[in-house]
Amino acid sequence: xxxxxxxxxxxxxxxxxxxxxxxxxxxxxxxxxxxxxxxxxxxxxxxxxxxxxxxxxxxxxxxxxxxxxxxxxxxxxxxxxxxxxxxxxxxxxxxxxxxxxxxxxxxxxxxxxxxxxxxxxxxxxxxxxxxxxxxxxxxxxxxxxxxxxxxxxxxxxxxxxxxxxxxxxxxxxxxxxxxxxxxxxxxxxxxxxxxxxxxxxxxxxxxxxxxxxxxxxxxxxxxxx
Amino acid sequence: xxxxxxxxxxxxxxxxxxxxxxxxxxxxxxxxxxxxxxxxxxxxxxxxxxxxxxxxxxxxxxxxxxxxxxxxxxxxxxxxxxxxxxxxxxxxxxxxxxxxxxxxxxxxxxxxxxxxxxxxxxxxxxxxxxxxxxxxxxxxxxxxxxxxxxxxxxxxxxxxxxxxxxxxxxxxxxxxxxxxxxxxxxxxxxxxxxxxxxxxxxxxxxxxxxxxxxxxxxxxxxxxx
DNA sequence: CAACTTCTTGAAAGTTCATTCAGATTTCAC
DNA sequence: GTGAAATCTGAATGAACTTTCAAGAAGTTG
Numbered sequence: 001x002x003x004x005x006x007x008x009x010x011x012x013x014x015x016x017x018x019x020x021x022x023x024x025x026x027x028x029x030x031x032x033x034x035x036x037x038x039x040x041x042x043x044x045x046x047x048x049x050x051x052x053x054x055x056x057x058x059x060x061x062x063x064x065x066x067x068x069x070x071x072x073x074x075x076x077x078x079x080x081x082x083x084x085x086x087x088x089x090x091x092x093x094x095x096x097x098x099x100x101x102x103x104x105x106x107x108x109x110x111x112x113x114x115x116x117x118x119x120x121x122x123x124x125x126x127x128x129x130x131x132x133x134x135x136x137x138x139x140x141x142x143x144x145x146x147x148x149x150x151x152x153x154x155x156x157x158x159x160x161x162x163x164x165x166x167x168x169x170x171x172x173x174x175x176x177x178x179x180x181x182x183x184x185x186x187x188x189x190x191x192x193x194x195x196x197x198x199x200x201x202x203x204x205x206x207x208x209x210x211x212x213x214x215x216x217x218x219x220x221x222x223x224x225x
Numbered sequence: 226x227x228x229x230x231x232x233x234x235x236x237x238x239x240x241x242x243x244x245x246x247x248x249x250x251x252x253x254x255x256x257x258x259x260x261x262x263x264x265x266x267x268x269x270x271x272x273x274x275x276x277x278x279x280x281x282x283x284x285x286x287x288x289x290x291x292x293x294x295x296x297x298x299x300x301x302x303x304x305x306x307x308x309x310x311x312x313x314x315x316x317x318x319x320x321x322x323x324x325x326x327x328x329x330x331x332x333x334x335x336x337x338x339x340x341x342x343x344x345x346x347x348x349x350x351x352x353x354x355x356x357x358x359x360x361x362x363x364x365x366x367x368x369x370x371x372x373x374x375x376x377x378x379x380x381x382x383x384x385x386x387x388x389x390x391x392x393x394x395x396x397x398x399x400x401x402x403x404x405x406x407x408x409x410x411x412x413x414x415x416x417x418x419x420x421x422x423x424x425x426x427x428x429x430x431x432x433x434x435x436x437x438x439x440x441x442x443x444x445x446x447x448x449x450x
Numbered sequence: 451c452a453a454c455t456t457c458t459t460g461a462a463a464g465t466t467c468a469t470t471c472a473g474a475t476t477t478c479a480c
Numbered sequence: 481g482t483g484a485a486a487t488c489t490g491a492a493t494g495a496a497c498t499t500t501c502a503a504g505a506a507g508t509t510g
Contacts, residue, residue: 101328154455154456154457155456155457156456156457157456169363169365169366169368170365170366171365171366171367188457188458188459189458189459189460191458191459191460192457192458192459194498194499194500195457195458195459195499195500195501196457196458197499198499198500198501213497213498213499214367215379215380215466215467215497215498216379216380216466216467216496216497217367217380220366220367222366379466379467379468380467380468381467381468382467413468413469413470414469414470414471416469416470416471416487416488417468417469417470419487419488419489420468420469420470420488420489420490421468422487422488423488423489423490438477438486438487438488440476440477440478440486440487441477441478441485441486
């Protein structure tokens, strides 16, 4: 299958360069000269990935990103000169997106794109229903069942349980749990984790024992096998 | 198994950054401020991989590489700013070593390291279950087993045992143990180590003999093979 | 906007663990 | 063998960590 990539940059020269590289690599390439144009293209065409210059007239790459993310989950790769807006790019990277520093090697760009595409469109291993003891949990359908009976979990409870089941046996600190479930920019206190663990244990009843306290560290989920 | 990585860079800040990333990823990190120091460390410690800045005082990364390769086959990963000495790095890349361009993303660095380690040591660096005699210990899950039966270890006991098993055969002073397990800012007396060793030996039963007293020095763990 | 759910927090209560000390024991050097 | 130095042991203390709870903040829904 061939992926369609939208290149958004105000410099014709850069667009040409990227088009050349990407077409060589077997992608279908569309272009836009600024964010406004790009949004229009996105409405009309099915795009698999956008390459976005950070510095653009009318609408910079980040504003564009916000607009796009509001209505879709198309992955983005940001282009930036070194040092330029470094922190912002860092922040965005965590959403499955990536960035690349100008100037770049052709192979580098292609590798990044392929990595992001793999990550985004791979046959999603998360669609597998995970299991631990009498508990099953499915990320896809956002549901969990205990011995076949549906569990009524809140958002945070679900996220917490999912992570623990996904990585059974591994111990996480409260700080790690906050980062991984709440997000890097969380503001919450570590007591919050305790409380959610408590209600999870309650809702899980006997199976709540699977969530073990690792003293001085945090929590983990141990599969009874 | 946990790998030991030597970071060689003249900038403290860069060393700190890399240390943070690598320790998060479960590696043991040592530092050297220049090539001369690094060669000294290599003589005394078992290092699995070096991360070498190309631009350094006294001895640049390439000269260092020549020296190292003369007596060992430790894999190297070169750090360079973009454009800097590009072709030289390219050339070296073919010897099983790798390079990475500054600035880099944490994940990128870890991925490179794991790739090189896999290539070099032909084992999966993610498997973190260590063994010594009838004892297995897993950093991930924070658990230890004796002949298959789970051991109930406290935080400090676990940390102590993990370190000793990680570096079987090596003797540590009580002061070193405090620094490595408790942290640099520990306040505890050396007698504390004695007590923890005592309970460890108790909990390990017969296998407790693996923890040997090195008179006048401290303790070590000897694998009965 | 009112009713409802979920999330968060801080403090009290409960539990486990780390540390210290002093006396007993072992090791080493002579 | 003897003395000095180092290590081992066991019990007591309180420091550190976890759990629980209740109340209010924040968010959602109709």
